[in-house]
Structure formats: C-alpha cells, structure tokens
Amino acid sequence: MKYPIVSVVCSVLFVAVNADIYLHSPRGSNNRHDENTRERTNGNRLFDSQNNNRGGYNVGTPMKYYAGSNLQIEWTNQHSCNNENSNCELILQYMCNSDLRDGTRTDTILEHEAISKDQTFGMHEDYEYYLWCSLRERNKGLFTADQNFDNKHTAKYTRQDNQGTRYGYECAEERDYYPYWQPSPWKDIAILTNNAKKCPYYQSESQNVKSRWGCYFSFEDLKKAKYQIYTFPKKSLPNNKEDCEKTTVNSIRGVWIEFPTHGLPQPDCRETEFSRDNHLGNGLDGSPNLYNWTLPNIDETKCVFRIRYNISTGDYDSWSTTADYNGNPTKLDLSDKYVLSSAEVAKNRGFVFKGNPNVKLFADANFELQLAVDTSQYGRTFQDRTHVFSIKERPNSLKGAVIHNLNVRGKRGNIVQVYPAVEYDFVPNTLNIMTGDYVHFQWTGSDKNPPNNAGQGKAGTDRNNALLLTSQLYPEGNDVPFGPGPVFGHYGNNYPNSLNNAFFLDLRKTDLIQLSFLKPNAADKDLNNADPYFNLEPVKVTTVGTYHYVCTRNNNFSNRDQKGRITVNKFQMENEALGYMGGVMTSRDGQVELTADQGVFDRLQKLTLEVWPREEGVRRMKIIGVNLSTKEMYSSNFVVLSPQTELTAPGKKFQFRMQTDPGAENVNIYLLSSDSGLSSWNKVESAIGKDGVARFTASRGGVYVAKSDSYTVLITKWFKEANLIKRSARDTV
Template identity: 45%
Template sequence: MRPLALVVLLAALVSHINADCYLHNPRGSNNRLDEANRDRNNGNRMFDSQNNNRGGYNVGSLYYYSGSVLNVEWTNQHSCNGPNNHCEFVMQYMCGDLVRDGSTTSTISDNPANCRDYNCNTDMKYGMHETYNYYLDCKSRKRNKGLFTADRNVNVDSATRTRQNPGGTRRGYECPEERDHYPYWHPSPWKDVAILTNDPTRCVYYEAESENVKSRHYCQVPMPIYNKYTRVRRTGFIPNTKEECELVQWPEANMIKEDENVTIEYGQWLESPSHGLPKPICKQTQYSRDNHLGNTHGGFPLMFNWTIPNDMEHEHCVFRIRYNITSGDYDAWSANSTMNKMKGKNYANMDIASRFGLQPMNADGRGYVFKQNPIVELFDEFPTTPPMSGNDKDFGLRLAINTNQFGRTFQDRSHTFAVRRRPDDIDCKTIHNLNVRGKRGNIVQTYPGVEYDFVPNRLHARDGDCIHFQWTGSNTNPNNNDGQGKAGTDRSNVVMLEPQRYDEGSGVAVPSGNKIGHWGNSYPEHLDDSKISFLGLGKEDLDQLAGLTHFQFRGELSELDDSGTYFDLGPKKVTGIGEYHYLCTRNNNFSNRSQKGKMYVNKQAQTWAQVDWNGAEVRIGDNKATFSRGSRNTPIQVRMEEWTSDACDDVISTLDQPIPGGDSTLNCVAVYPPERLTGPNSTYQIDISTQGATKLASSVDVYSTTGAAGAQWKKLDATVSDGMVSFAATNGAIYVARSARNVPEIAGGVAAAAVVLIAVLGTVIYFCKKPEKWAALRKRAGEKAQYAKRSFQSKV
C-alpha cells in the first residue's frame, strides 16, 4: 500500500461559486426521484452532489445491450482544459442485486430497527447504491490522516469526516472519504470507465492505480470487537495501515488475567483482488468555459462515447460522474497533512508568501495565509488622506474564501438502468443507442437541466449497423412548465422530415437520393407514402417511432398525450447510404425551440478517437493507427475509415492524379483530418490488413495522397508480415495497399490473360448488338463514380 500522504487529492474551487456538474445522458438524478416541483426534495437522499437543488430529471429507467455504444453527455459550470483552473472527470459504474431507485425521497436509515424486517439493505422502499455494510465499514474505519484538511477542524477520526464534510453528514450509504478522493486506497464497489484530465501525463498513474487492475487492502479485526462496539477499542477505529492493523488484539492485554489461558485473536491485513477489468480510458479533457453550463466548441455538448462492457450484464446498474476542480492557487496534487493547520494557529501551514515574493513573517502579518475569509493588506504602508485619528491605515481587502471548498468534488449519478446480453438474432456488428435527453419547460424552467434533444444529436453509423431507439420521460414535471400537450408530461417520437425545399450553405443542393429530409423544415413527411425511405425501416417500424401504434391502440395522439412515457423499438438494422433528418412532432411548436436529429449512414466502416499526449489507438477491425505517448501535445479528434477495394478504386479513378504502379487494391483506409497529426519529430504507425483480399500478391506497395486538387501519390516504406502491412505516417490521408506483381508472375499469367481477352471480346460483341444495354451500364457507372467523388471531397 502506498504512503497515505501521497494519495492524489481531488479538486477545488472558491466557495462563493457553485461549480455544479449535471449528467444528462444517461438520465441524471441529482438525488431526485419523481418530484412534481423544480427543487429536489432531499439533497441527501443517495449521494453528496453539492449541485443546485433544481438539477436532475425525474426517475425513468432504460436498458442497454452489452457491447453497444452509449453517448454520455453532461454539463459543468466551470472551465476545463483552459488557463483558469485544473479539473478532472472520473466516470464509474456499479451493478448489484440491491441497487435501486426506491419509491420515497427519504434517506435510507443507518439503523436497522427503522427498516423493514430489520434489514435496510432489503427495504425496497428506499433508494440505495452502496450497501449498509459498506457504509458501516466506512463509519468504523479510521480516516486517512495523510490528507490535506487546510484549516478545517476534523475532530472525529472516522472516514466519514473529510475536509468537504467535516461534520460527517450522511448521504445514503456513500463513504465521504471515497467520494472526495481518487484513486481510493480501500476496496470500493465502483468500477472505472474513464478519467478525463487536463493533464494527460497523469494518465500513467491513474491507469496503474485503478482498482480495475490493482488490488486493495483492508484490516479485518476480531469479530467480538467489531460486532459489539463497531469500532476498535485500542485505536478508536479500524486501522487503515498494515502496521496498526496487526497490533489489534482481542481480548486486549489489560483484560487478560495472569493465570488465564486464552486464545488471542489479532487483526489481519487482507488483500481484496482487483475488479479484473481493463484499465480505464484516460484522455485529456475537452475545453469548456467558465460560468457556463453549456456546450463546447462548435456548439456540441461535452460528451464521451462509452462502449458498454460485454461482461457487464445485470438488471440493476448505476453510472456516476465526478467533477474535480481546483482554482490553481495551490498544487492540489502535492498537498498533504504537512500543510494542515498547526497548533495555536487559525490558518493552514501553506506557503502563500513565496507566490507573491514576500517573506513568511511579513506575509502572515498582512493576511497572506490560507484560512477562512482572510483580510489581505495589499500594501505594506498606505496612509489615508486625511489621516484617521493620526494613525496610518493599510488598505485591506477581504477575500471570499471557504477553505473546505479548495480541492472540491461535485458529482451526479444516473437513475438505475439494466445491461442485457445482446440477442443472438441481431447480426449487426455495432449497436448505437439513440435516446432523448431533457425535460418539459423552457430554458429557464428546466435549468440547470436542459430542454429536449436527441442523444446523440448527430449519429454516424455504417450501413448494416443497428440503432436502438429508446427513451423515457415523466408525468410529474411542474404543471406550469411550458410545452405542448398535457401539462407536466414528457413525450417524444421520431418522424422523418420533409424533403429539402431550398438550397443551403454554398447554394448547391444535395443530389436526390443521398439526403433524406431537410433540417431547415419543421414539417414531417407523410408516413403513408409508400415511396419514402428512412433508414431502410418498414412502415410498421416508422408508425411505432411516430407514436401511432407502439403499445397504444388509438387514443389522443395528436400531441401524444395517450402514449406512454417510455418507448423502446429495440435494435433495428439500418440500411441505405445517406444523410437522414428527423424530428419530434410534439416538441417542435415554437420558432425558437425544436427537437431534431441527424443521422449519417455510410458505406465505409469508421471510428473516432481523441489523440493527445497520452496517445491512442484508432481501430477498425484488424486495421489500426497507433499513436504513442508523447507524439502529440494538444488533443485532436481523429477519424479512421476502411473502404472496400471497389469503393477505393472508385475514389482513385476520380482523383486528378492516377495511382502509380501496382496491380490491384488489397485494402484502403483513410485517416482524417488531412493535416499533420503528430509533433515535429514524431510519427504514428498504421497497420493495414490484407488477409481478406481476394487478389493475392507476392509483395505489397503502399501509396498515400490527401486527395486535394493536384495532390500527388507518395510511395511509403512498408513492411509485410502475416497479412499485415505496416508503415509510419505523419499526416491524415488516404492510404492504399496495392499488390506489386513481379515479372515471372506476369509471364505465368499470359494464359489467364488470354482467357480474359476472349471474355472481353464476347462482351463487346454482346453490347454492340444491344446498344441500349451499354448506355444503361455507362449511366450507372457514372453515377457511382460521381457519388464516390462527392463523398470523398465532402470529407476532405
């Protein structure tokens, strides 16, 4: 176990600012259940969020399939990845048979006598995440005295007392010490998903220390002590170090008579195994601005794509995000107990003087100390004019500082959800979850929640992937919140938009057949038109998405009043290359409010990854681009596509410069954006698989081009091994692996060429006799090449 004083301290912020963090998808609770008022009833119900009382959404549960992609969205009030502070997000999940939302807003009791059957764990009336036994262990365990507590008086040694919670206020069965610190040194039921940090160099530490991969230790004391007193008589609380643990004994020495022959039990320092999961994803945080619970660059929300683990199947799971923030006034990651308040002083033993070029004694006398609401004398001597009572008065400035909020953690948790095994009859490679976020009301009434939107608002899928349409709402929003339909209710549906009526952007309309619907419209397409094509879905599926038939036989459906709050279409395979636009007909009735979504279905397989100092691997099947740590300092989103050989040949044929040499295309990948992706002296590695190629080659050449006007093809040095072609790259570009046949192979292929020649002559004679067939064939080929060229140029 590492020294407790060196454990990383999470977060911070000045007290007069609320640095809230709200989870929007999956549906965040902020301790709400089903209240019909804007404020939550009980901020201590399940966990300590430290968020505004009006945040969160009423309870509503969904399920997801293991291996599916879930778009996590949130807002945080203060900046990340900017110059003003440091911050991190820690995303985790937990599953358990007793995890539940409950049916009351009251906090679960920590006295079994107040629970049904004297068992609070099984009293289903109360919401519960962590168990009673987990909290009892926290309450009985000695707190970590190596941590920084500033000038706060933390007088009780229990792990329920922290700098942010010195009074030990209980929120559900959460352990305050575990909540405030990551990585935690004691066994925890929470499993890591991702850590997003403004300093990606810390990822090396987080990946190694995560409980996903590293075991934890704990002290098991003799049962008579634990059962009777719920704490150890010798030390006051259960020790949290090996040395102290092994000193615990029962009976205690002063209880044993000299002539007694008794068996002495000692404390045991035991190891709890790791969760046995992959290390968490660790990336650099996205940029967000100060004092703004809103979107990031480009108007998009803060988000993280979570691929739900295949071994996570359970009916009762919960997700949490913790927002850890520091103002930068001190180094929170090196702060420890040596900087705490010393005896006889009312301020922390922290070096503030050197930051301002002052001597310690002079700084202390002028208020340059770390304490509650200090008054700082900015100037050593600043006489007033005229003098006051003949004395010189220094110019003092009172700072609004709350020291229990330097190094501060906020959090939100989702309502419970299920994770189920992917059905055997679903033959698509990837399942994308498409949900609805937000609640009824205008922006002021929903704040700090959000108005309705689809999540993700823009979804990229491959032809043949599955989309899982699913959402939930509530019937107990405040009745005076704005919206269409029955007061207080959330309802949603999906209907394709009408076709484009006017040009957009450059004034060039998208060719028919490639764009379905128009985001500029506010009118849905008629579903009774047998010619409509929306994601390849049939009329029955479209009627259900519109809310016309799903679990509802007629009723008042003009505004979806008689449809239910919950909708599930299940995973549906989508087909048809194109750009699809859709809306919710109920929540689209104001000129300044709309609930619309866009979906791109591509022929090519594609994937995204953020590349920063921590590196990344962008993978599609066996093809991958690998960025090593340190190859890049600033974050960038990198997209990789795999094109079929035919699609690649179509694109190559439309470029200004023909590809030199080579016999046939074995595989083709494209990496975006088409710019330098690594530092000045760094490269990244691309591995392209040729194992699936139908045309064998004795050797392979690799060529690259950006595809821009006049761009030349460049031959790259590559190695071939076990069906993989590997080479180094610096830029985003099109990379083509081509077979390179040698002379003996060409000579050996003369006979085969003769056969091909005969076939070609026969084909020519056939089309000469039937010119209308030749014209039709040329038209189809031209359309195919033009679509491939437009598709590529739009991406570049």
C-alpha cells in the same frame, strides 16, 4: 504510525472552487426522485452532489441497454476543463448489484440494518459499506488546511465536509478522493484529466486491476463496534495492518485482508475536452462534451452510473502538500504564486492559506481587504448519478452485432424553466453507423414535471416520438449534402413525411407507426395516452443514406427543434479520441490499424478512420479533380484519416499497418492531404511494404493508398512492347 504513501499522493484532485456537473445522457438524478417541483426535495437522498438544487431528471421506467452496445454519455460542467484556469478531472464509474433501487420516496434512508431493507427507500451503496466507512479511521496523511478535525477521526469526515453529514450510504472519503485506497463497489470506466501524464498512475492504481487491503471485521462485529467505538484508544477502526492486528471487538481480533480487484481492464484515461469558465454549456465546436461508453458484457438487472467532477485551482502544489501543513496556514509558501520576494513577505502581507484572510494589497500602505476564502472548498468534488438501469445479455439474434443506443435527453419546459437541465434533444444528435449495424430506440420521461412548464400536450408530461422529415422543397445553393448516399428527409423542414411514403432505416411500417404514435390504437395527436417510456427493439439497417427525423410533439416552439440525423455508411468508419496516452484505432475488418505510442500526441485528437474500396477512392478523387487513372494502379484500399492536418507533437509519428495485395512487391505508400491543396500524391518516406502488409509511420491525416513498384515496371514493360510492335509494323509497311 505511518500512513500509506498513496494516500498522500491522492490529495491531488481536491483543491477549490464552486462548480457543478449535470449528467444529461443517460439522465442524471442530482438526487431528484419524481417530484413535480423545480427544486429537488432532498439533496441528501442518495449521494452528495454539491450541485444546485434545480438540477436533475425525474425517475422513469428503468432503461434497458444491451451488453456491449454503444452508449453516448453527455454532461455539462460549470467550470473550465483542459485550459490554464484550473485543473479538472472527470471520473466515470458504474456499479451493479441486486440491492440497488430508486425507491418510491424522497427521504434519506435511515442508518439502520432493518431500514436498509425497506424497498421504499432509494439505496446505492449498502449499509454495511457505510458502517465500515463511518467506523474506519480516516486517512490522516491528507492535507486538510486549517479545518477543525477535533474528535473527527473516521472516514465520514473530509476537508470538503468535516461535519460528517450523511448522504444515503455514501462514504465521504471515497467520494472525495481518487484513486481510493480502500475497497469500493464502484468500477472504473474512464478518467478524463487535464494532466494526462498522470494517466499511468491512475490506471495502475484503479481497483479494476489493483487489489485493496483493509481491516476486516464481520458485519455483526461492525454493528457491535458501532456502539463501542469510542472505547478504543484511536476512536476508530484501524486503516493499517499494524494497528488492525492489535484491535479487538468483543474479543474478536481484526484481520488485515486483501480485497480482490474487480477483474476488469484498466480504465481508459485521456485528456478532458475543453470547456470554459462559468458556462454550463457545450464544448468548443458547439456540440456537447461527451464520452462514448461500450457497455460491459454482463447481465445485470440493476446498475447505476456516476460521473465525478474534481475541480482545483493552482494555489498550491496539491501533489506534494501533505498533512505536515495542516493547522498552520503560514507553512505553505505562496510567494512564487503571487510573485512576492519571500515566504516571510507573503506571510506578513496576509497571503496565507487559511479561511477569510486579510490581505495587504500594497507593501508600503496599510490598506487591507478580507478575501471570502473557505479552505473546505479548496477540495471540491461534484457528482451526478443516474437512476437504476439494466444491462441485458443479448439474445442469439443479436450476438456479434454492433448496437447503437439512440436516446433522448432533456425535459419539458423552456430553457429558463429546465435549467440547469436541458431541453429535449436526441442522443446522439448525429449518429454515424455502417450498414449491418443495429439502432436501439429507447427513452423515458416523467408525468410529474412542474405543471406550469411550457410544452405541448398534457401539463407536466414528457413524450417523445421520431418521424422522418419531408424531403427538400426549395434549392439551397451549392451546399454539399451532409453524409453519404441518398438523403431521406430534409433538416430544414418541420413537417414529417407521410408514413405511406417514408423510408426510414429499413423500418417496417409497423415499426414506423410505433415510433410515431408510441402506443398504436390508443394514441392521440399529443401522445398523452402513451407511456412516457418507449422501447423499440434493435433494428438492423442495410440501406446507405442520410436520414433526417423529428419529434413532432416537441417542435412547435421557437426555441425548440428536436431533430436528429443518422448517416448510414457502406464503407468502414471508426471514431476514436486519442491523446497523450496514445492508443490503437482499427478498421472493423482488422485490415487497417493505427497505433500511437505514449507522447505521440500532445493534445486530445478526435480522429476518424475511413476505408474506401479502390473503386470508391478513384471516384471520390476524380470529384475533387485528382486524376487517378484506374483502380488497377493501386495495391490497397484507400485509407482516410481525419482531420487531414498535422496531428502529432513535433518530431513524433504514429504507426500505420495497411493490408495490400498478396504478392505485391516493393509497395510504397502515397499521401494526399487537404492542407496541402489536394492536388498531388506525395510519397511517404520509409513506407515500404511486402508480403501483403505495408507498415509505415506518419504524422498527419489525409488519404493514404499503396502503389506497387511491380505494377510500374509492368506498365513500363507493356509500353515498351507496344512501341516495338508499332515500330515493327511500320518497318514492314
């Protein structure tokens, strides 16, 4: 029997290395529930994380996000991504259904239908899903190295875990491979990868857009098969059409059926952000690695998010290494990898793909060392999942609004006590929005943190609040203020402003009191009497400015500084990360659009697109010493693309579409870029527009604006006429 080609290709993701991933926003559980110990109680509770037992955040009141709102996802991963030391994929997914639950206990749910309905046990995947997985034939086209799979025939056995250990109702084979070739309840959000050239494959194979096929038996038949499975010649239920239609369970023949797609768009796919080896910390710029997720437009009371981290070394070609190499480690030729003259030389010196090989370091000396190699770890998948949350349909008052979620990450304790979790911070730490947008303040904590962890207030408790900081007290040189408009509160201060004087995001005084004390009329200075969960319904922001705020409860230790910044812009600003796969950036009013085809960018570019009205453009240009005369010189708004440097791969350009004045003729685009000194405008080649739209290509960031030749002709004509009038008057005198 032949196995599906896709199954062979999918082995790409799973080579080896020890690593961990921890989800900080939204809060990842790492299988923790609500225990007050530093170590989680049960690493088998819901899923196999492969992570250190210290990670995870306690369960709290379920978070409630609005459909279509913006949620910033933050995590830390231990080993490198987007550098030459390893290959790395991050798979972001979610699942919603009415049976999801956190439960109230830390035990692993039992493998039994009746127990699966016991609400005290936590459950993500359901029992029927696990039962089918545990009976279905595993994909025997995959490379399993020298691992022993005798009498291990079903999909609950993988190279990473060939013991078939059960973690909740998770299917081990689905966990370890992406894209998975059997039906899965998980829906794809994004794939972040070292090799973006594989993105078309990942996207086309996603169950969002591609159906799956499987051997169907009813749930009742599966339960019967559980006790009869070893009477089958294959010792498992078939995973292919030919054998499926020959197999019966209690005289019921299997049916090879198509399972539908999730009916969703292709997942986003782009490069991972850089992270370095052995470092559970921030990215290159000192900020967390993140992904901005626009929540789906659904109304679901129970959802879970997961992030999977697939890390691999380059010891062998994982895309082309199949089951043909199983059981005989000498079949894999490692001579090129280790710069040896031939496969035979590599074999004789012990450079073979097997567990704990003895390697002869020198060809002409009998000197060997044993390497601590475990081939089960040459295919590692790490993951973290949230507790249950909801995605709510918007009320009529919020239809069409842009909503930004503002949450809190971290838990009580100093950095040593909470590691590999993190200390408190606001998420996003810096939030950039436009006037008219809404901010949704919401966070949750726990009253069962380890009782001796450092912190203010009652031992073991999480609390967070938000108050505007006091204004600047002392001069700080000639630093340019961060953000637009007036500055409210100063980041360098540690005291909040008086609620009588504070102007914070157009919030009413009742809202300010609620943000400050969490539970008005029953609060105390340490907020102990308040609930660890806080929710302030979305607030519309109309006043331009830069707002600096603080959590007073978690700001009194030398290694804590829980502060945040919100910048409110009057003008349009969009942020997007585009890489090899390209994509589209569009201004909110749709009048400016950047389109990058596949291959235009040779690395991930974090782009910002701003649109300034002509008056604002003239004002800002004069500030930096560029004399632009008047706004009437220009036929469009000013479009600012940052970073203001060369952005594309050599010889490549992206396309721009820009709205211009109706009726303007022979419109040309001019560019002012910071890396060229910001001293003069340069005409963009082949940038001709007409009929109110200018289309052109470019390769760099900077300030773009349109000028019309018709205006130049008009000005020239006006000057000529003026000179004629002057001459005529002089002649008359």
